[in-house]
Amino acid sequence: MSKIVALKPTPTKRRLTFQCCYCGGAIEEGESRRHPLDPCAVVLIGNWTASDPEQPSQQFFCHMECFRSRLNEPRDLDIDTMVPGDQA
Numbered sequence: 001m002s003k004i005v006a007l008k009p010t011p012t013k014r015r016l017t018f019q020c021c022y023c024g025g026a027i028e029e030g031e032s033r034r035h036p037l038d039p040c041a042v043v044l045i046g047n048w049t050a051s052d053p054e055q056p057s058q059q060f061f062c063h064m065e066c067f068r069s070r071l072n073e074p075r076d077l078d079i080d081t082m083v084p085g086d087q088a
């Protein structure tokens with residue numbers, strides 16, 4: 001009878017990676033990122049005019065520049081006045 005041996009997972013230094021919902025590319029962090037605010041997330045809220053329980057939402061990741069380049073009015077994106085989410 002053979003003995004079943006469970007392999008212990010080895011610790012790795014893998015980092016969580018994000019994929020941009022616009023270009024499909026990886027969103028780098030740290031020194032190699034394209035923009036100081038990368039990775040970014042865009043939150044889509046459905047039924048915006050409905051009450052909270054009727055508003056489904058989903059989060060998408062993106063590069064800041066991919067998001068900015070797709071805005072109809074890129075000047076509407078005012079990065080200098082953005083505040084952390086819990087202070088908005």
Ligand SMILES: [Zn+2]
Nearest residue numbers: 020023063066
């Ligand atoms: Zn992108």
